[in-house]
Amino acid sequence: MSASPRPSPAQAQTQARLDRLRGRALPVNHNARTIAALAANPGCSRRALMDAAGVDKQQVATHVGFPAPFGQSQFAIARGNAFEAQVKEGGAAQLLTLLREHLGLDVGQAHYHDLNDVGGNEAALVRHGRTRQLLTGAALSAPGEATGTMFDHPMLRLAVGGRHAYLEPDLIALQYQGRFHVVEIKSFAIIDGQADPAKVAAAAIQSAVYVHALRDLLGGDQGRVHYETILVAPRDFSSQPTVSTVDVRRQLTVLRRQLDRIASVEGLLDLYPAELTFDLDPDPGGRPQRPPGELAGAIGQVTANYTPDCLATCDLCFLCRDEAAGTTGALGRSVRTDLGGVEHAGQVLGLAAGTLPPSQERAEIAAQLTRAARLRTELLGTQLLGTQLLNTDLAT
Amino acid sequence: MTLLTSLARVIAAQAGRAQPTKTRRHVHLSSRPLVLIPLQLAGEACAPLAAMVGDDRDKPLQLAVYEPRDRNRRFEFAADLAETVLAYVDGYAAAEPEEGQPYPDAPQLLVPNLGGVAFARMLGRSTRFRRTEGEYAVPAAVPLLGRWLSYYAERSEATGSALLIPLTAALADHWATGQSAMEDANLAALVSWIDPPDGMTGPAAARAAEDPVRCPPAGPVTDPTFDNEVLDHLVKAVRDAAAGGGTPLARAQAATDAALRSQLEPTWELMWRSVDLLRTLPEAASVPDRWKSDRWSFTGQVGWLREDGAPQPRRDGAVAAARRLARLEREQQRLAVQRAYDDPLVMAEYRLTGEAFAGTVSAADPARLDTAGKRAKLRPWITVATADEVVLENGTVLRSPDRPGQDATIVDIALSGQLALVTLELKGGMGQAKVAPPGAMPAVGDEVTYTTLRDEFQRAPEFPERENTPWTHGGPPADYVPTEDDAREDWS
Numbered sequence: 001m002s003a004s005p006r007p008s009p010a011q012a013q014t015q016a017r018l019d020r021l022r023g024r025a026l027p028v029n030h031n032a033r034t035i036a037a038l039a040a041n042p043g044c045s046r047r048a049l050m051d052a053a054g055v056d057k058q059q060v061a062t063h064v065g066f067p068a069p070f071g072q073s074q075f076a077i078a079r080g081n082a083f084e085a086q087v088k089e090g091g092a093a094q095l096l097t098l099l100r101e102h103l104g105l106d107v108g109q110a111h112y113h114d115l116n117d118v119g120g121n122e123a124a125l126v127r128h129g130r131t132r133q134l135l136t137g138a139a140l141s142a143p144g145e146a147t148g149t150m151f152d153h154p155m156l157r158l159a160v161g162g163r164h165a166y167l168e169p170d171l172i173a174l175q176y177q178g179r180f181h182v183v184e185i186k187s188f189a190i191i192d193g194q195a196d197p198a199k200v201a202a203a204a205i206q207s208a209v210y211v212h213a214l215r216d217l218l219g220g221d222q223g224r225v226h227y228e229t230i231l232v233a234p235r236d237f238s239s240q241p242t243v244s245t246v247d248v249r250r251q252l253t254v255l256r257r258q259l260d261r262i263a264s265v266e267g268l269l270d271l272y273p274a275e276l277t278f279d280l281d282p283d284p285g286g287r288p289q290r291p292p293g294e295l296a297g298a299i300g301q302v303t304a305n306y307t308p309d310c311l312a313t314c315d316l317c318f319l320c321r322d323e324a325a326g327t328t329g330a331l332g333r334s335v336r337t338d339l340g341g342v343e344h345a346g347q348v349l350g351l352a353a354g355t356l357p358p359s360q361e362r363a364e365i366a367a368q369l370t371r372a373a374r375l376r377t378e379l380l381g382t383q384l385l386g387t388q389l390l391n392t393d394l395a396t
Numbered sequence: 397m398t399l400l401t402s403l404a405r406v407i408a409a410q411a412g413r414a415q416p417t418k419t420r421r422h423v424h425l426s427s428r429p430l431v432l433i434p435l436q437l438a439g440e441a442c443a444p445l446a447a448m449v450g451d452d453r454d455k456p457l458q459l460a461v462y463e464p465r466d467r468n469r470r471f472e473f474a475a476d477l478a479e480t481v482l483a484y485v486d487g488y489a490a491a492e493p494e495e496g497q498p499y500p501d502a503p504q505l506l507v508p509n510l511g512g513v514a515f516a517r518m519l520g521r522s523t524r525f526r527r528t529e530g531e532y533a534v535p536a537a538v539p540l541l542g543r544w545l546s547y548y549a550e551r552s553e554a555t556g557s558a559l560l561i562p563l564t565a566a567l568a569d570h571w572a573t574g575q576s577a578m579e580d581a582n583l584a585a586l587v588s589w590i591d592p593p594d595g596m597t598g599p600a601a602a603r604a605a606e607d608p609v610r611c612p613p614a615g616p617v618t619d620p621t622f623d624n625e626v627l628d629h630l631v632k633a634v635r636d637a638a639a640g641g642g643t644p645l646a647r648a649q650a651a652t653d654a655a656l657r658s659q660l661e662p663t664w665e666l667m668w669r670s671v672d673l674l675r676t677l678p679e680a681a682s683v684p685d686r687w688k689s690d691r692w693s694f695t696g697q698v699g700w701l702r703e704d705g706a707p708q709p710r711r712d713g714a715v716a717a718a719r720r721l722a723r724l725e726r727e728q729q730r731l732a733v734q735r736a737y738d739d740p741l742v743m744a745e746y747r748l749t750g751e752a753f754a755g756t757v758s759a760a761d762p763a764r765l766d767t768a769g770k771r772a773k774l775r776p777w778i779t780v781a782t783a784d785e786v787v788l789e790n791g792t793v794l795r796s797p798d799r800p801g802q803d804a805t806i807v808d809i810a811l812s813g814q815l816a817l818v819t820l821e822l823k824g825g826m827g828q829a830k831v832a833p834p835g836a837m838p839a840v841g842d843e844v845t846y847t848t849l850r851d852e853f854q855r856a857p858e859f860p861e862r863e864n865t866p867w868t869h870g871g872p873p874a875d876y877v878p879t880e881d882d883a884r885e886d887w888s
Contacts, residue, residue: 071619075438308576325409338397338398349406352403379740
């Protein structure tokens with residue numbers, strides 16, 4: 001957990017490999033959202049490797065002809081920024097009032113520090129060091145006093161796949177009575193005490209990422225950072241903020257387990273040739289010159305673990321979906337489960353038609369598929385389709 | 397999902413075209429539905445931006461909010477929308493229903509997707525408490541629209557209700573595509589799988605439909621690129637021209653209208669195509685029965701509003717919520733049975749799990765008597781030869797969708813080659829005759845289906861009266877009285 005900037009030779013070697021993977025582009029920072037997405041699909045080597053190297057996945061996906069379907073409306077951005085600015089105005093006066101009135105926190109007063117800029121030096125490492133220094137000091141000072149301290153934009157980092165990733169600082173760390181609370185400001189509305197469950201769930205996992213990283217920063221002591229995080233959001237249809245607490249213990253457990261499962265990046269790197277790179281070969285104007293086919297070939301060397309959930313979270317989703325065509329997993333996890341885990345559509349149809357002799361462990365699902373196919377034929381009067389495709393598919 | 401529908405997805409993927417998972421249409425479709433496509437401003441809880449609405453395919457009405465962040469413009473939008481929606485709804489409540497009967501028909505709203513339902517709920521919530529006098533007064537139609545939209549949104553949670561239908565859900569219920577359920581939420585992609593344009597495969601058409609330039613999203617969220625590259629400038633132009641008014645303002649508004657039309661019109665076409673696709677399936681037998689429940693519900697709502705009904709409270713009390721949940725669960729169960737009885741392809745799910753079997757009657761004894769008691773009773777036997785796997789036990793009581801009033805108890809199961817021979821003892825539905833009259837029971841050679849599924853009347857569980865809400869559930873809730881605050885609530 002040392003902040004020492006001097007890496008070991010092994011670390012330096014890993015870093016060199018990752019830099020080569022990324023090529024000439026600047027590394028893309030992680031944020032709580034990308035960590036949450038990565039942790040949601042820990043079996044995806046492609047994403048783990050690209051994220052560890054800080055590859056700009058959006059640019060890569062665009063260059064190979066599968067631009068990501070994500071965009072953010074200026075209206076949404078403007079609304080979010082205006083709301084955040086309003087809550088933080090005057091030393092976060094509105095926030096302080098909310099904490100007192102709704103959460104019963106006896107915060108008589110609170111200091112507000114914005115860590116967004118440390119003496120003009122914006123390097124993540126420097127900012128992280130400064131954050132550590134301030135927060136560690138604050139945590140030690142005078143517990144019991146009715147004075148809280150709010151640290152806005154603390155620069156946190158997280159070990160992902162064996163490498164430290166800095167997180168976009170989009171939170172306030174509230175220190176109060178010797179403990180920290182993560183405060184997240186979101187612009188989705190809480191109407192009659194209820195909000196869009198998907199948005200609350202996403203906010204909770206992001207808060208959990210911050211709690212995890214904050215605990216890490218404070219030396220791993222679980223008790224120093226509260227598992228109840230504070231969500232600030234507009235109330236009903238107004239722009240007035242309301243506040244509620246979110247217990248993220250479950251999300252923390254999931255996150256820890258998933259982060260552990262993400263293979264250490266050294267182990268992953270060993271699987272691929274040293275010259276592998278996702279470099280875009282930009283011309284002086286920054287326009288990618290690398291032949292797209294060649295880049296696609298490089299991407300194809302690293303295994304992906306596509307599920308339809310990726311469509312909501314990953315910049316590479318359209319590319320991976322294209323690759324996954326013909327698999328049952330591309331139709332959804334539940335479809336694959338229903339089909340007994342049989343991986344390829346062609347195999348499913350072969351088992352159903354009886355043209356593919358089932359292995360011992362597939363005897364049961366094969367019998368069920370045969371009966372299901374027979375029922376469909378009986379009731380719809382159609383023959384099972386696709387059997388002519390089987391011979392080509394069976395090899396896979 | 398089930399094995400049968402998952403297999404259908406695989407077949408669809410391989411065939412390049414959606415595959416039917418139902419042979420009947422299990423949802424009521426009005427002969428004159430009201431199609432509503434709402435659009436809202438990104439990032440806001442409920443800021444209406446535009447809508448396309450109407451019950452005539454050739455005459456869509458387009459509404460727009462040129463300054464979506466202006467509260468007064470939102471209420472104007474609500475008033476405009478109310479004019480169309482209320483006129484449509486009122487048309488169904490014009491004549492008094494016959495004594496003891498619901499209205500002969502009810503107004504049906506169609507929205508593109510679940511987001512459309514959520515929009516109706518939110519717009520209903522933000523308008524139903526408004527007052528028509530005093531500070532922040534709004535036209536009378538606004539709170540009334542709020543009550544109707546709230547009603548429709550709540551009713552859509554009842555399984556089997558067809559008053560408000562998100563069409564993506566209705567289509568995905570009847571067809572399996574070769575893509576995931578998540579991708580099926582895109583109306584354009586879903587329709588492309590079911591009915592691809594000539595010369596195109598389903599997947600190719602679906603991919604093309606995912607391009608927001610070619611197929612704008614079906615709302616209520618707009619395409620971010622449209623927001624950033626088109627709408628943003630138009631909103632600014634309207635704002636700049638607003639002070640001066642006159643021709644420049646009219647021109648800026650016309651440009652906004654045209655841009656919004658480009659986002660709405662493709663979905664309008666898709667909505668009516670979806671209706672056409674659903675109409676290709678014959679209506680399932682119990683659909684009129686469920687629609688009657690909807691008509692009753694609508695009749696009740698009209699009565700409530702005519703008696704000056706108060707707006708629905710912000711949240712249900714404990715007893716009301718528990719009662720509602722229990723009712724939803726009963727309806728859900730009932731719906732599952734009805735759908736299986738109505739549709740052999742749904743029944744196939746139960747045949748696959750062993751809860752049903754279908755076959756041919758190989759023997760019948762319509763005069764068999766049960767002489768065990770004091771008086772001999774007519775209890776005919778039949779034997780059904782089935783190729784289905786029968787995992788049921790002797791003594792199990794079954795029903796046939798063809799004769800839902802007749803119990804069939806398994807007497808014996810024997811195997812004969814690939815077939816199972818199931819002997820059943822029949823009871824009920826045969827009158828007082830000594831021998832079962834023809835047609836009252838299956839005859840030799842008939843194709844029959846028997847299942848453990850039964851649609852039985854279940855008593856509603858008992859709940860305390862509202863005023864006796866136990867302390868564990870917060871005690872009796874305070875009576876809901878609309879407050880000044882409710883009426884004045886911010887909408888910014």
